[in-house]
């Protein structure tokens with residue numbers, strides 16, 4: 039399946055990084071020689087996705103500036119004969135970026151809904167800015183490859199990883215059905231539970247921030263009931279659609295790091311430092 043569009047919800051407040059995030063979006067924290075968000079955009083480009091919509095909140099425009107063209111700066115670099123820097127400035131020239139604003143941070147599903155008019159294709163990729171994949175094919179590339187094994191035309195596909203049982207209350211957890219013929223790590227999803235206690239978790243497969251979703255899921259978001267915390271979540275839209283939409287999960291290979299916590303970010307700095 040050819041996926042050409044991606045939504046990157048990056049509007050969150052990043053409270054776990056306060057007071058840093060009063061001044062700088064957490065997605066702009068450096069990892070080796072790039073900000074975190076550049077790894078996510080590079081993942082899209084590696085998957086052949088060049089049409090990208092950032093959902094941001096006011097004050098996070100530094101994310102846009104990193105990717106947008108700056109003709110005046112390019113002209114100045116040219117005048118100074120800095121050919122190498124000119125090439126660096128052109129890194130993202132083949133990508134097309136759009137922006138949607140989330141005025142109130144009412145959850146990741148609500149953020150995705152703000153990008154509704156951007157979506158022109160039947161299926162769209164969703165990548166949360168916090169999750170990074172290290173050491174194997176990027177998560178979204180793995181999802182697109184696995185999608186070829188799915189028999190239905192319309193479906194949702196979620197990236198999952200096997201997590202320690204004591205951590206199930208931090209993840210959306212899937213209840214699995216049978217394996218999909220021909221792919222050992224692709225399974226049909228029977229149920230989804232948000233942050234279950236370890237004893238109640240139907241499996242140890244936790245959802246990580248990569249999805250392929252059809253437009254119909256975005257269209258259903260306005261009807262999704264907000265959770266107790268007032269947040270509208272993508273997982274709740276998928277739970278509501280389970281009866282009518284085939285949902286699949288792929289256990290991704292490689293390491294996944296949640297850079298949305300200071301500990302996860304420190305781990306990412308360590309891992310990427312070792313690799314560079």
Ligand code: UTP
Nearest residue numbers: 047048049050051052053054143144145149167
């Ligand atoms: P998180 O809950 O992990 O990120 O959301 P956060 O809200 O930024 O961080 P904390 O919890 O306050 O520390 C997962 C992803 O969804 C986006 C976030 O930016 C992140 O990429 N998100 C979350 C939104 O875009 N809007 C929201 O209302 C909530």
